Amino acid sequence: MGVPIDIKSAEGDHPPSFGEEEPIVYVADWTKEEEAAAKRKLDWILMPLLALGYFCLQLDRGNIANAITDKFMEDVGIDQDQFNVGQQMLSLGIVLTEIPANMILYRVGPGKWLTLQLFLFGTVSTFQAFQKGYGAFIITRFLLGISESGFIPGGLWTLSTWYTRTETAKRIIVFYFGNQLGQASSKLLAYGILHMRGVGGRPGWFWLFVLMGVFTLFSGILFGLFLPDSFKNPCSTFLPGVSWFTEREIHILRTRVLLDDPMKGKKKKRIGRPAFRKAFSSWRLWVHFAISLLNNGPLRAFDTYAPSIVTSFGFPGLSSNALAAVGLYLQIPVGFGFSYVSDRWNKRGETVMAGLTCHLIGYLFNRGFTTLGKDKRGVKYFGVVWTQVFGTFSHPLNITWMSLTCTDSEERALAMTMAIMGANIAGIYGAQIFRRDDRPLYKRGFAINISVLCLGLVLAVGRYADDFLRKRGGATIKPRSYEGCESANEGLE
Numbered sequence: 001m002g003v004p005i006d007i008k009s010a011e012g013d014h015p016p017s018f019g020e021e022e023p024i025v026y027v028a029d030w031t032k033e034e035e036a037a038a039k040r041k042l043d044w045i046l047m048p049l050l051a052l053g054y055f056c057l058q059l060d061r062g063n064i065a066n067a068i069t070d071k072f073m074e075d076v077g078i079d080q081d082q083f084n085v086g087q088q089m090l091s092l093g094i095v096l097t098e099i100p101a102n103m104i105l106y107r108v109g110p111g112k113w114l115t116l117q118l119f120l121f122g123t124v125s126t127f128q129a130f131q132k133g134y135g136a137f138i139i140t141r142f143l144l145g146i147s148e149s150g151f152i153p154g155g156l157w158t159l160s161t162w163y164t165r166t167e168t169a170k171r172i173i174v175f176y177f178g179n180q181l182g183q184a185s186s187k188l189l190a191y192g193i194l195h196m197r198g199v200g201g202r203p204g205w206f207w208l209f210v211l212m213g214v215f216t217l218f219s220g221i222l223f224g225l226f227l228p229d230s231f232k233n234p235c236s237t238f239l240p241g242v243s244w245f246t247e248r249e250i251h252i253l254r255t256r257v258l259l260d261d262p263m264k265g266k267k268k269k270r271i272g273r274p275a276f277r278k279a280f281s282s283w284r285l286w287v288h289f290a291i292s293l294l295n296n297g298p299l300r301a302f303d304t305y306a307p308s309i310v311t312s313f314g315f316p317g318l319s320s321n322a323l324a325a326v327g328l329y330l331q332i333p334v335g336f337g338f339s340y341v342s343d344r345w346n347k348r349g350e351t352v353m354a355g356l357t358c359h360l361i362g363y364l365f366n367r368g369f370t371t372l373g374k375d376k377r378g379v380k381y382f383g384v385v386w387t388q389v390f391g392t393f394s395h396p397l398n399i400t401w402m403s404l405t406c407t408d409s410e411e412r413a414l415a416m417t418m419a420i421m422g423a424n425i426a427g428i429y430g431a432q433i434f435r436r437d438d439r440p441l442y443k444r445g446f447a448i449n450i451s452v453l454c455l456g457l458v459l460a461v462g463r464y465a466d467d468f469l470r471k472r473g474g475a476t477i478k479p480r481s482y483e484g485c486e487s488a489n490e491g492l493e
Helices: 032-070 072-076 080-108 110-130 134-148 151-162 165-196 204-226 247-260 262-266 273-280 283-312 319-323 326-344 348-369 374-391 394-403 409-430 443-472
Strands: none
Touching: 032 072, 032 080, 032 110, 032 134, 032 151, 032 165, 032 204, 032 247, 032 283, 032 319, 072 134, 080 110, 080 134, 080 151, 080 283, 080 409, 110 134, 110 151, 110 204, 151 165, 151 247, 151 394, 151 409, 165 204, 165 283, 165 319, 165 326, 165 394, 273 409, 283 319, 283 348, 283 374, 283 394, 283 409, 283 443, 326 348, 326 374, 326 394, 348 374, 348 394, 348 443, 394 409
């Protein structure tokens, strides 16, 4: 038998009732082997699905960067500055509906809402293939932003409900692998798909939107069949009577999360005004918001134009899509290494600062290499690869750092939304960093990116100093973890 954890209320000797949940008594009554098996099953069901969803989102959001190497702007009838406005509309659509989307998710559950979202943005992405003219381009980008809003923070919040705090960073990085694979694979797939120009009398970018959009719709079916909703309802949307876990497995998974963080038992049916006041009055959460804002603006700008920048070095147009995928694939093992350090040694701030520093060095390389001639295209390409390798993972690590400052599920849900809103607001200003009058070297653009990243690094250092002083003064308690314990009861002082 395990050790019961008796949590008493201030008024008496009974466990408190958290919100609209039943009174909870936490008992670790399982073996290490049972817990490992239940967690392994959860990983194999939840993580591939969430990563697949993010993969699809990135395919549908990022294929526009590949389309512009195939005369997309000329075919649709827009110029680069108009294209940038369309990218802003994508981010604006996400920002305007991010909080409402997450309030819906919080109310109906991730199983139904995330499944619906895949069908929504898969449909919009598919019909982008038929756009013509500036107005249609603006409308489709705005609709894609609205349909995608809430998916990323919804996925992050879902992870926070199923896993303990010390397991979160590693799985957030796995979730973001979907984004990274989507970024890389979209460019590699585009190299092949864009050669379909002329098939059916259509341009290559037409087939790019259609094929990737249809793949997203198929993935929505997988979500509907397999994504469990919650501990209370461990069934999928399309199979409401089928649970992918036994009652024993649900007991172990749920109890271990509550043993790690009892406040996760306080989830209510809706997010109330006090939760909004609590989250939005926390200056620490706003610092994390600003870090996301400052890291992702330069990243969004660079990712959109990376294939075009590679083309400017003298590489063939469609081949540039494949070349622009190399750094994005390399970032996957590098990002996993950083997340391992973050989780294993609880180095939240250190890994974020290191990531931001390496990201900044990438833009220093790119700005410095603008003075080199075309005979140095390999050196210039190295700057692109370096920036891609280190550009992305600071964001999910910052989100993990941010989530660990929250005290309940409501604040955590809003914090996730704040972080993703910061990333998407970054897309609004980031879309205008690389402009037509600055191409093809983008000297001004790279200088702007350097300035923005410097400010983000300063904020991360300040936030790290705050954490250091609080820990030194005994203001924080290191989260408990089962990982590495000889039995499920170890570590439960």
